[in-house]
Amino acid sequence: MPTSEAQEPSLPPVQVVVRIRPSLDSEEVEVPLLRGEGGTVRLSAEENCEENIADRDCRRVRKPQDFRFSSVFGPSTSQEEVYQGLNIDELIAKVAEGYHATVFAYGQTGSGKTYTMEGYRYRVHADGPQVCIDETTPESLGVIPRALRKLFAHLEHLQESDAETESSVSISFLQIYQEKIYDLLNPAPLPQGVGPQEDAGLRLRWDSLRECFFVENLFVYQCATADDALRYYNAGVHRKQMATTSMNIASSRSHTVLMLSLQRRSHVPGDDQGVLKEVTSNLTLVDLAGSEKAAASEAAERFKEAVNINQSLFVLRRVITALSRSGRDEHVPYRESKLTSLLQHAIGGKGFMVMLACLSPANKFYEENLSTLQYASQAALIQNEPVINLDPKDRLIEQLQQQLLAAHEYILQHMGLEELPEELRANSVRPVKVHKMSSGKASGFSLDRADFAWQRWRGLRLVREG
Numbered sequence: 431m432p433t434s435e436a437q438e439p440s441l442p443p444v445q446v447v448v449r450i451r452p453s454l455d456s457e458e459v460e461v462p463l464l465r466g467e468g469g470t471v472r473l474s475a476e477e478n479c480e481e482n483i484a485d486r487d488c489r490r491v492r493k494p495q496d497f498r499f500s501s502v503f504g505p506s507t508s509q510e511e512v513y514q515g516l517n518i519d520e521l522i523a524k525v526a527e528g529y530h531a532t533v534f535a536y537g538q539t540g541s542g543k544t545y546t547m548e549g550y551r552y553r554v555h556a557d558g559p560q561v562c563i564d565e566t567t568p569e570s571l572g573v574i575p576r577a578l579r580k581l582f583a584h585l586e587h588l589q590e591s592d593a594e595t596e597s598s599v600s601i602s603f604l605q606i607y608q609e610k611i612y613d614l615l616n617p618a619p620l621p622q623g624v625g626p627q628e629d630a631g632l633r634l635r636w637d638s639l640r641e642c643f644f645v646e647n648l649f650v651y652q653c654a655t656a657d658d659a660l661r662y663y664n665a666g667v668h669r670k671q672m673a674t675t676s677m678n679i680a681s682s683r684s685h686t687v688l689m690l691s692l693q694r695r696s697h698v699p700g701d702d703q704g705v706l707k708e709v710t711s712n713l714t715l716v717d718l719a720g721s722e723k724a725a726a727s728e729a730a731e732r733f734k735e736a737v738n739i740n741q742s743l744f745v746l747r748r749v750i751t752a753l754s755r756s757g758r759d760e761h762v763p764y765r766e767s768k769l770t771s772l773l774q775h776a777i778g779g780k781g782f783m784v785m786l787a788c789l790s791p792a793n794k795f796y797e798e799n800l801s802t803l804q805y806a807s808q809a810a811l812i813q814n815e816p817v818i819n820l821d822p823k824d825r826l827i828e829q830l831q832q833q834l835l836a837a838h839e840y841i842l843q844h845m846g847l848e849e850l851p852e853e854l855r856a857n858s859v860r861p862v863k864v865h866k867m868s869s870g871k872a873s874g875f876s877l878d879r880a881d882f883a884w885q886r887w888r889g890l891r892l893v894r895e896g
């Protein structure tokens with residue numbers, strides 16, 4: 431288990447936040463059925479009562495419905511306000527402490543997921559939409575570029591306040607397109623017409639030590655500065671699958687997953703032993719492709735994409751539904767899609783999770799908004815239990831320390847001793863620098879003299895290095 435002692439996190443382990451984007455020029459101005467105020471979204475339905483719906487159904491859908499969330503951002507909310515409202519700085523602080531954290535944007539196509547997560551400007555060319563990063567204003571930058579800068583600024587601040595600590599950050603960026611995984615940071619050109627049948631994409635593998643899936647052969651780059659990380663991120667953004675559809679001029683046709691991995695030697699909160707420990711934690715930022723009605727009128731490629739997107743989102747929704755029924759012994763179908771396999775640690779797992787549910791304000795999207803709100807409400811019931819991800823070596827030391835304490839208790843209780851023998855008391859329980867154990871079972875770590883003495887007492891031979 432990649433865990434250490436349970437810490438009491440101040441940040442809620444699961445936050446579900448809603449954003450309603452402003453109306454676009456192309457959308458007619460109507461009396462809106464969707465309103466967001468405080469932490470509530472109200473969805474009215476009067477205009478949804480079409481003639482061909484039976485009276486009985488009409489009455490059922492007419493009642494306005496209220497949905498409550500951690501925060502609700504209305505159409506006039508700025509990118510900075512959304513960034514602050516998602517508590518990303520607090521999340522970054524948790525990642526620096528050793529917790530995993532995942533933010534994912536969910537909603538129908540065109541509801542503002544990419545705008546919120548990325549914020550870059552797109553232009554439509556004859557061969558499809560193209561990102562224009564240089565034309566993006568600082569105000570419209572989304573969660574990801576802001577979080578990248580804040581992560582490095584936070585690490586710098588921690589370094590200044592405690593020079594003993596060390597951190598390193600690495601980045602990977604992938605897309606899941608038509609249920610295949612592609613590396614967005616691999617400098618080699620993407621396979622021609624990415625997604626053809628014969629191209630299997632990258633493989634998912636199970637990491638039994640960390641108990642999560644990982645992507646085999648994914649490029650991972652070390653980043654010394656925020657500029658380094660942004661350079662990689664921007665390079666990846668240029669490579670992701672985008673297309674112009676009838677619903678969105680620059681529509682993401684793939685789910686993108688940006689992972690920032692942090693390795694850090696520092697004092698672990700709640701640990702009063704004053705020893706630096708190593709933690710490895712991830713900040714994962716996900717921009718999902720949007721669900722859409724797969725219209726046969728779309729080009730064959732767009733239609734096929736839509737079917738695949740809907741299929742993987744369908745599994746995500748089943749995962750959310752299963753997890754929201756806590757207490758029931760429910761099978762959670764994580765392994766039924768690449769997306770949910772990769773997000774297994776994040777949704778109903780041992781890290782922090784933020785779901786950003788995006789809504790389109792136009793009344794014609796009543797059904798889509800209702801569906802998004804229903805799944806977002808279910809997601810808010812999910813219970814994550816964040817734990818610090820200690821390095822396996824430190825974790826082993828910690829487990830041995832616990833065994834040692836239990837052994838001391840045992841000696842006192844069952845051997846009728848009032849206090850521990852002198853050689854067992856020495857130095858209390860405190861890990862020191864690396865030693866070697868001659869049993870060969872576990873090397874590369876050691877405990878202090880008390881443990882050394884205890885191991886000898888039990889007949890094990892422990893050899894000190896140096």
Ligand SMILES: Nc1ncnc2c1ncn2[C@@H]1O[C@H](COP(=O)(O)OP(=O)(O)OP(=O)(O)O)[C@@H](O)[C@H]1O
Pocket residue numbers: 450451452454537538539540541542543544545546678680681682683718719720721788
């Ligand atoms: N808060 C906002 N303010 C101004 N424009 C917005 C906002 N949110 C979204 N938009 C605009 O709405 C359009 C659709 O947004 P976006 O591409 O982010 O949707 P999406 O949910 O990512 O769609 P898809 O699933 O198709 O990729 C874009 O033109 C975007 O610039």
